[in-house]
Amino acid sequence: MKSICLYFQVHQPLRLRRYRFFDIGNNHYYYDDFGNESLLRKMANDSYLPSNKIILKLIHSSNKQFKVSFSISGVLLDLLELYTPDVIDSFKELADTGCVDFVAETYSHSLVALKNKQEFKAQVKMHSKRIEQLFGQKPVAFSNTEMIYSDDIGKTVASMGFKAMLTEGAKHILGWKSPNYLYCNALNPKLKLLMRNYNLSDDIAFRFSVKEWNEWPLTSEKFTTWLDQLDDKEELVNIFMAYETFGEHQKKESGIFKFLKKLPLQILNNGGYKFATPGELVKEYQPIAVAHVPNTISWTDEERDLSAWLGNELQDEAFNKLYELSDAINELDDARLRKDWNYLQSSDHFYYMCTKFFSDGDVRSYFNPYNSPYDAFINYMNVLSDFKLRIEALKKEKSKSVPLETVIAKKDKEIKHYKSELTKLKQQFMLD
Amino acid sequence: MKVLMFGWEFPPHISGGLGTACYGLTKGLSKINDLDIVFVVPKSYGDEDQSKMQLVGANNVNIKQVQEHIEKFKTKHTYLEVESTLIPYTDPDEYYSFRDSKLYSKNRLFKVNAEGKLEFTGKYGANLIDEIYKYAYVASTISLDNEHDIIHAHDWLCYPAGIAAKEISGKPLVVHVHATDFDRSGGKVNPKVFEIEKMGMDAADKIITVSNLTRQIVINKYGQDPSKVETVYNAVEPVSLEQKKEIKKGVKEKVVTFLGRITLQKGPEYFVEAAHQVLQRTDDVRFVMAGSGDMLEKMVARAAQLGISDRFHFTGFLKGDDVFKMFELSDVYVMPSVSEPFGISPLEAMQSNVPVIISKQSGVSEILNHAVKVDYWDIDALADAIYGIIKYDSLSDVFKEKGKEEVDNLKWTSAARHVHDVYADTINSNN
Incomplete structure (x- = not known):
């Protein structure tokens, strides 16, 4: 019996407002409230709410045989809470069925794994805590922002106690090997790896509504026969995609929701398959081999690398200038600064600065609020400049303030001095 | 007539x-x-x-x-x-x-x-x-x-x-x-x-x-x-008193401004290079490139390449009031034009009490005495002049006072x- 692991990454960017040079030092609010709210409302209505509803129904009608996993970024959780709390409620409802697994990620959907281990760990912990608070479960599996992975990142993740990590079954990593087995990290074999089957995943995520595709239209029957064609020995199929596939990237009119409604039941009725969460997979299967990933991979673009976020001079400059601040942030430990700090780290900011030709990038260019990567860079750097000013101002303030104990000690000394003077004067007065 | x-x-x-x-x-x-x-x-x-x-x-x-x-x-x-x-x-x-x-x-x-x-x-x-x-x-x-x-x-x-x-x-x-x-x-x-x-x-x-x-x-x-x-x-048109509203400066550093079309004629690249030089010597300064033009993208990329983007800001095209606001925020105005038939903007800057550095290849340099004049290509001289004005207050005070006097007489x-x-x-x- 093969296991099918269905995982959805749920994230939306937090848009910055048009922040001009004149605002630096004068206005410390960086976000486009209107843009964020309307984007979230649209996402909730077109994608999240209808998809959640279908999944809930499927869980019940399949007698809890249907299982899915989600990773919801902390940034999105904040946005959902602020603008569309109904979506949080519907995810809670899913969590209550016991058939839905929540996977950990970085709070900010950030690229911090590439820069700062300490900060990375802190962000992951923050996210896990938040998930536990909201949905009552402690994540056992981890998926990094946009499936970013390397041996080294895996090692850090293993050291945090995670049992499994999700990543891309990139062709240049696996070569002739199949993604349909369990693998493990090259530096710490305790960490199991789930490699995405990008063919089957992208058939749904990217190609579903492409009429030029020779397999169009994709039906649940057709998809099930593809699963049947897999080698008998293969153990599992990892189908990972962005949750916005349903209703946003693939519009309602394409029949994506009908497909989502039918596919799980079709697969279950076909026999020979079960749905499983990453946590269940690592318990059930043994890794077949080590996956060597010395260079960082991701699930984005044809290159499956980091070039969508980092690499050009704009992105590198912004990225380096941002993480120069991490020591100061930790030192000051100010709640408001930390909140902005989290939001400024989102990978989306760097994605907007990408100058390479967008081919796969089309999926998200629709959400890009900027006219050009230069425009995105200018705006981001202006915000960052103001943020830096706030850090400096707070540093100064802190260095000025004296600890309370010394103030009390000083006052005590004064009181003592006055007291003795008082008794002295009293005695003198008495003598007179 | x-x-x-x-x-x-x-x-x-x-x-x-x-x-x-x-x-x-x-x-x-x-x-x-x-x-x-x-x-x-x-x-x-x-x-x-x-x-x-x-x-x-x-x-x-x-x-x-x-x-x-x-x-x-x-x-x-x-x-x-x-x-x-x-x-x-x-x-x-x-x-x-x-x-x-x-x-x-x-x-x-x-x-x-x-x-x-x-x-x-x-x-x-x-x-x-x-x-x-x-x-x-x-x-x-x-x-x-x-x-x-x-x-x-x-x-x-x-x-x-x-x-x-x-x-x-x-x-x-x-x-x-x-x-x-x-x-x-x-x-x-x-x-x-x-x-x-x-x-x-x-x-x-x-x-x-x-x-x-x-x-x-x-x-x-x-x-x-x-x-x-x-x-x-x-x-230059005299600035009326009602226009002189108080503008709050958000940054404590000195502000050095380039304002104009970001095109070959205006020499923006010399400004970026000079900024880089100045920033190597002092932290206490910010540079602003205000305007738009076909070389803007190149300048943004260059500033990023030099690693000075947290001190070098872009505003895009400025209209009416914003131009005036920009002058009010500035401590030095730089016009490194490669070829400038006249160039009114330095006069506007001087009206707002901003010391100016202009290229010798500008028409306005023929009539101004109280301005620093450098060859547009001489990045060292440009950086030097910027550094001098932001660091030595007496120098900038003289330029402000005399410059204002001079420009008020150009009617x-x-x-x-x-x-x-x-x-x-x-x-x-x-x-």
């Missing part, structure tokens, strides 16, 4: 120094008692300040009457096309959109609206040459309808209009050279633009240049008789009187 004046833009719809200069000059001229001005622009929006003169929008003229001359012009000067990179100024409405050719690619044909009037976009773009000639055709009608003693045409865009008007009325023509294509293109002159410029200067009875620098170009490159060319320096009324003299001479020698 009645003057028929052809311009291309007029406040508040301006995209460059030409509009500012035209406005200042006409305002100055209006203070001279015996002068009447009819100012013609390709498109009047209706919200321009018309208290000073009569403004005639070419799109308010019925073109039926000029059909004949259109034909004549068409045969004489064949239809010209200018590649979009040669657009003299980019459109201010393109703020943050960075050159969008789609904006201009339509409207290739002359558009006539329901009343039989020509539609003018009044903005610089790929159909610029179209507009120039359309404007010229309409000019001949205007020339018939408006009695005048002298014709005054500003810059090459309006020369064909001036020539057309002269052919109809036979009155003397004065062309006003605010810039030549040698300035705009950095030496790589567009032959079509050059042809129009030369045609205008040849047809003119008198040529006014905005500096001796430009005068020399007109004499040497366009083969004009020196006695026909006269320099009248530009001036449009004196420039206007000079122009009036040129008119009188031209009319006299024509009779």
